[in-house]
Amino acid sequence: MTPPLAQDDLITWRKEFPILENTTYLVNHSLGAMPRKVVDALREYTDMWATRGIRAWAEGWWTSPVTTGDLLGRIINAPQGSVVMHQNVSVIQGLIASCFDFKSPRNRIVYTSMNFPTVMYVWEAQRRHGAEIVEVPSQDGIGIETQDLLDAIDERTLLVPISHVLFQSGYKQDLAAIVAHAHKVGALVVADCYQSTGTVPVDVQELDVDMACGGSVKWLCGGPGAGYLYVKPSLRDTLEPGLTGWMAHAAPFAFETGAQRYAEDAMRMLHGSPSVPAIYAARSGYEIIGEIGVEAIRNKSVRQTSRFLDNAADRGYTTLSPPDPERRGGTVTLQVEHAPAVVEALAARDILIDCRPAVGLRISPHFYTTDDELDHLLDSLDEILAKGLWQKHTSDQSAY
Numbered sequence: 001m002t003p004p005l006a007q008d009d010l011i012t013w014r015k016e017f018p019i020l021e022n023t024t025y026l027v028n029h030s031l032g033a034m035p036r037k038v039v040d041a042l043r044e045y046t047d048m049w050a051t052r053g054i055r056a057w058a059e060g061w062w063t064s065p066v067t068t069g070d071l072l073g074r075i076i077n078a079p080q081g082s083v084v085m086h087q088n089v090s091v092i093q094g095l096i097a098s099c100f101d102f103k104s105p106r107n108r109i110v111y112t113s114m115n116f117p118t119v120m121y122v123w124e125a126q127r128r129h130g131a132e133i134v135e136v137p138s139q140d141g142i143g144i145e146t147q148d149l150l151d152a153i154d155e156r157t158l159l160v161p162i163s164h165v166l167f168q169s170g171y172k173q174d175l176a177a178i179v180a181h182a183h184k185v186g187a188l189v190v191a192d193c194y195q196s197t198g199t200v201p202v203d204v205q206e207l208d209v210d211m212a213c214g215g216s217v218k219w220l221c222g223g224p225g226a227g228y229l230y231v232k233p234s235l236r237d238t239l240e241p242g243l244t245g246w247m248a249h250a251a252p253f254a255f256e257t258g259a260q261r262y263a264e265d266a267m268r269m270l271h272g273s274p275s276v277p278a279i280y281a282a283r284s285g286y287e288i289i290g291e292i293g294v295e296a297i298r299n300k301s302v303r304q305t306s307r308f309l310d311n312a313a314d315r316g317y318t319t320l321s322p323p324d325p326e327r328r329g330g331t332v333t334l335q336v337e338h339a340p341a342v343v344e345a346l347a348a349r350d351i352l353i354d355c356r357p358a359v360g361l362r363i364s365p366h367f368y369t370t371d372d373e374l375d376h377l378l379d380s381l382d383e384i385l386a387k388g389l390w391q392k393h394t395s396d397q398s399a400y
Ligand SMILES: Cc1ncc(COP(=O)(O)O)c(C=O)c1O
Pocket: 087, 088, 089, 090, 091, 116, 118, 163, 165, 166, 167, 192, 193, 194, 195, 214, 215, 227
């Protein structure tokens, strides 16, 4: 068994996350733990509303999609003023789709069968506007052969909306190779970084990716309702989203009638009034991740997931996680019988993980996780399986 590391510096952050006091929290690929400071952030929001009233818009609310976008931008090395906040990835994909027409011969959308389904639903719906959808299959149900994807991207390809890290298996795609090839043939890449930002380094400028998006629910510990969209500024200035609104207007308070006159900065990627409370709630997580730095989080994640997989293998468990940490995000998987009931049996012991049909149990430590917690999960799993304790839990599907 690989021994635990005595203590790592990041453990000191545990006190900032109340749920860690009594829960073994290993479900960060689904919902990151809430930072204590979110309570203060939401109080600041309500205090502003209560005491400043309408003045709150001018005192930060109106520009919050961009100022908070900048906080997130620091984590993905986006230039100042190039990230805006939206509700979620689905809205963002719809907004991106609304920037394009799908005129032949460059009317193809190329994505993979391992995308998060919400992304597929949005692009499939573009068929009615002339889009041709090309879905690249997975050969093993875990990852996508990079060459298979590259072969599908050619001069007919308009956009490649793909996940950086795949939500089911945690497989990490070679985004740099995909972007380089797409650009060679004149296609644009939209990277869904929901499962990477906050745990795997993402540098949008180094990757030269055209657009990147994600949400804050998971590794960013930012809660729901706070999606982010980065668009390369040189591209952004040419885009005219059809899904638009007064916040995207060059002079919103002139209340001009008729056609949209787009703002000449990131505001042109917005539409109507922002989700201010969600934006306030998201900031604490961004601040903490920004302060720690994703490099340090990634180093710890690779060490802990490698140690965990070694220890699980010693105990006879199988995994579908890629053995090479370079091909893994922050999540690892284990296959067990009756996975949903096992998840419930663990939850009854305040050990939180989840499962998905194709990959079994999904387990994800974050920067605040101790090695002992991962050992505790394995000990508990051993006991639940050996004694058949999962049988008391009848669920055959994992909620959320
Ligand atoms: C890769 C990925 N994209 C998107 C989503 C969710 O999309 P939305 O923000 O529209 O809920 C998830 C998970 O919830 C995800 O893992």
